[in-house]
Amino acid sequence: MKQTTGLGRQIFLVWDYFYSTLVTLAKVAGHTFTKADTVEYPEQMPYLAPRFRGRIVLTRDPTGEERCVACNLCASACPTDCISLQKTEDETGRWSAEYFRINFSRCVFCGLCEEACPTYAIQLTSDFEMAEYERQNLVYEKEHLLIDGPGKHPDYNFYELCGKAVSGRAKGGGCLEAEPVNLKSLLP
């Protein structure tokens, strides 16, 4: 590419452009025989990665109780402020959400709520087919969010290891809890 003038150079350049155009045409025409990459979605499900983040659910303990203790960490972690909830406490001392509302028209499915959750209650699933005709229908209440199973951590039960007296069970009564330490006996 030293010399850019001169008839020989010009003719070479013209040939070069012409040739590269022909090669381009041939290569594109060759794609007639390659397979399409399209996934024909409604008939054919696309591959979803194991950690795909879709519709948010609230899970339950192995015992069937709600895992959510209404600590509000998910709502504080949420970058779009789409989670709102209110804590309540039942007569056994167990905390739970009085209402739990996720506005999926704002949710960006970042998964920060799942990371923040101390009890594995809030989890993202691989379902993404949540289209609605009414925007209001994208606001999910607790009964829409709750599922029957434990989700990703089937054996985890927060109240068995949290060290809180609940359901008439004393502190340390959970099967994964140690006996409470008597602070006074720890003194030297």
Place this chain on the structure above:
Amino acid sequence: MSELVSNLLNVVLILVSVVFGAALLTWVERRLLGIWQDRYGPNRVGPFGTLQIVADMIKLLMKQDWVPPFADRLVFIIAPAVAMFVVVAAFAVIPMAPGVGVVDLNIGLLFFLAMTSLGVYAVMFGAYASDNKYAMLGGLRAAAQMVSYEVFMGLSLMGVVMLAGTFNLRELVLAQADGWFIGPQIVGFFIFFLAGIAESHRTPFDLPEAEHELTAGFHTEYSGMKFAMFFIGEYVSVLMTAAMITVLFLGGWLGPGWLPPLAWFLLKTIALVLLMILIRGSLPRPRYDQLMAFGWKFMLPLSLLNLLVTGALILI
């Protein structure tokens, strides 16, 4: 009387099949571009997606017939009609087979060139009437491009005219009985092919409507059926360019006897249309000054040289 009926039938059949073919071409093009880009293209509506054109037509017909308040109303409405008219009128002179063709003009080639030249008015009217900066730029580009590419479009055909000694397209086809003109006029074929793509402003010469720079160029303000007429006009002009190349360089309806003449004509035309779609699918759009430089500094001298050499060879 029966001659009149058969002539009318000829005219109506050709008009309908040309417009329908152009509409079908929108589907063919999208499908083929899809295949060449490793996807499917429109394949949902009807068998292989062929009813997509019906769906598109319904959609365009249902649209509001909108003329912008700042537009020059009369010219704005005339422009798409001109765009459609000139290309369909140019189709009148194309001989498809013995006995198939609207009119047998002894200046058929000149009529064709005149009609393609008029095509620039459609673009300029549309751009001027839209009163929109993108349309303005598109119109300017279109006018400059079409005027300059017309020059050697005509010149590239003169070699063929010299060889056959006639402007009549039917006689031009018959003159190729002992050899298609693509052989002696390969340079003319190449130049006319490129000029034809430029005249129907398709990629890589679609600067008048360059989507990335000018939104939609001269038809930015158009929608609904007016847009559809520009769109169909473009595809008719694609068909016309392909048919014209077939007539002038590929021996028109001539071919081995195991297929009827009309089938040979259609086969060659379709092959050229597919080639034009392939070119659209593969080549990038040049910069505007590159386009003009390519036209004036390369194609024009080349076509003059072609003319000179052809003339010299005929004289010897």
